[in-house]
Amino acid sequence: MSKILLAGLPAKDSDRLQKIFGKVNAPCEVLSTVDAAMERIPANPPALVIVSYEGAMEPIWGMSEVLKTSAPVTAFLAVIPDHKLETAMKVMKAGAYDCVTRPLQMLDVLAASKRAARQKGRALFVGRVEPPKRSLLPIFSAVLGGFLLVLGLLKTYYGPPADQISLASAHLTGLQWEGKNLWVGDWFDSNILCYKLKPGLIKKFRGLETQALYKMADGQPMLLCNTPSAIVTIGTDLKMRSHQRLLGLPSVQTASIPGTRPTGLVWDGKDIWTSDSDGSTLYRFGEDFKVIETIKSIIPNPSGLAYEGQSLWVLGGSPLMLARLEKKEYGYVWRGPYAVRNLMIEDVSPSGMAIAFGRLWLVSGGYPMMVSASMADLTRRVAGWDADKNMRGAG
Amino acid sequence: MEIERRRFPRFSTSIPVGIRFPAGPHKEGWGRTVDVSAEGLLLETRFPVHAADVIYVTFVLYDGAFFENLRARVVRVSYQEGFYLAGIAFDDVVDKQTMRDVIAALATEGRVPLT
Incomplete structure (x- = not known):
């Protein structure tokens, strides 16, 4: 089975996560429902499972139970819809190691995934997780735009x-x-x-x-x-x-x-x-x-x-x-x-x-x-x- | 000879901890404890913390011992691969006696491993 299992996630999240893990060469498998994932996991546990919390705790509890009994060294992350402490604490207390919020940022996903897997003694991917280097292009564009604006004002401003x-x-x-x-x-x-x-x-x-x-x-x-x-x-x-x-x-x-x-x-x-x-x-x-x-x-x-x-x-x-x-x-x-x-x-x-x-x-x-x-x-x-x-x- | 400076023993445990920030871009965050003691804890979080910051932490030790919005100060911070490892010390107003008792009870039962 693939190293990372994406279970019951919206298509947009699955695509985004596959793209992120693709950058570190960590293969993913997508299953459309959490139930399907819970059936498959005992046979061939992945290194990491990511599910989505959409308001119902049953999928979270269910996955947590399956992992505890059938895949104790599989790490578990949840995608939550909003940046609310109450939601994150509820999901983490139910068994998820960490929660990442939408929109899914590469640094957050890779950092949480790697740490969750390491906690279970697994190495999810090789390579360090570093914040992305700041591109100079936005700064250069802003400076150029400001210069052109001043030039425009110089050319068009009519005062006394x-x-x-x-x-x-x-x-x-x-x-x-x-x-x-x-x-x-x-x-x-x-x-x-x-x-x-x-x-x-x-x-x-x-x-x-x-x-x-x-x-x-x-x-x-x-x-x-x-x-x-x-x-x-x-x-x-x-x-x-x-x-x-x-x-x-x-x-x-x-x-x-x-x-x-x-x-x-x-x-x-x-x-x-x-x-x-x-x-x-x-x-x-x-x-x-x-x-x-x-x-x-x-x-x-x-x-x-x-x-x-x-x-x-x-x-x-x-x-x-x-x-x-x-x-x-x-x-x-x-x-x-x-x-x-x-x-x-x-x-x-x-x-x-x-x-x-x-x-x-x-x-x-x-x-x-x-x-x-x-x-x-x-x-x-x-x-x-x-x-x-x-x-x-x-x- | 190494002298232990801490007054209270530390216990390794990974439990979810909620963090509230009085200042900064994030008002709320979360993480996990690495170890706890009656005087503070070491936590790992993806939300930025800085030395000398004041934060409020909420966590539940086993058996429902619930500690909510404990005022603490960040004593030391290190950053590693997207995570901040922050050592925090509880403020004087925290009921350290209660916390000590709870942790000691849990340690005795074997629920919280001793480092």
Whole structure:
């Protein structure tokens, strides 16, 4: 008879055990029931019997009795369904030398089998039972996977841009952030450039890469803003134009603007606003580019205009100050002004302004860098100014 | 001259022992005794034990003398082919007098071989 008898085990367990014992060249025989095994054992006892405990103790008791009377040097192991101490103790007290639990692990099966057989003075197989050597492949895969994940994050993570970014032009004018895109004008080359924010985990390296360049065919842009349907510009000829986003930026609509020195151009989601430095005035335009409202700026000589958080932000004065115009049901409310210190080089006036990522962004016609400052840091009061001044401009 | 350091004699016997681990990956395990005495026992188990571990052992000596959840400390451990051989010492709270009496009675009857 074979050395190891597998009696009454589920097919999956039998296959697994045969595979395990095959590795140590210990032959197995499979019998479908414990009763059949109990009949065969007295004639030719194996070195080891393995049975399954499925809740009924009768097969365990029966096998134990047969082994005691007919095969006293045959070792006896049981496979139990769960890792419960109560079950194992019950089966071991009934006669099994040891219990192994599912899923059947090679080390547990070989160790228990060898020891059980040795207890009966039998050598089940030659060779030591050792824990399996840990494969390096899972560790290597995990390291490689982690590296690729970090690389992916580096390539795809979009965070706020670096606080200062070079735009490689000393003729910057007009500025607008549109999500991850930055629009900026270059009056000298009559270009409107669209940049895209580069992804990266480290903020310092999140610069810009050129996405598109539009050359204005009929003027030099001073200011620009985006609406859903068009790019709107104010040129050096003091005309406001809306352009199709095509080669050459063909104009769709043109109109003269009030004032003599436009310094700001924004879209508030519904209307276009401009600021005029000489007149210290803000203008609101309808779809036909006709003025529908004028408001006096509390900041003298505004040099920039932005729209953010349902408010108009006006930059201007010397030293630079920032104020916020909020629309209420009863009129407009001014908030501020707030000091803007140490942002631009002294005596350099901003020529473009935008608010995005919680920061105020400025460009200047004589400085190639776009600079920024935190809005939270900036919105501190300037001492000596009235707060919450209500104003409504005359039409 | 070899001096026997143990205060109580040891008796070889292989009986199932249940083990409870207060800490570690396994909460419960099992094994078999190699020998027992009133102050501790040597057990073999496939469940990892380490020196200085506190464990709780349960076993039944013959004739129903049942010892449940005895607090013990692992005094020494060796590993051999998938099995931990652990010498454990019962804690002071264990009723050693009772255990001594039971083991002595069993030894007298010849049920527990003397080493």
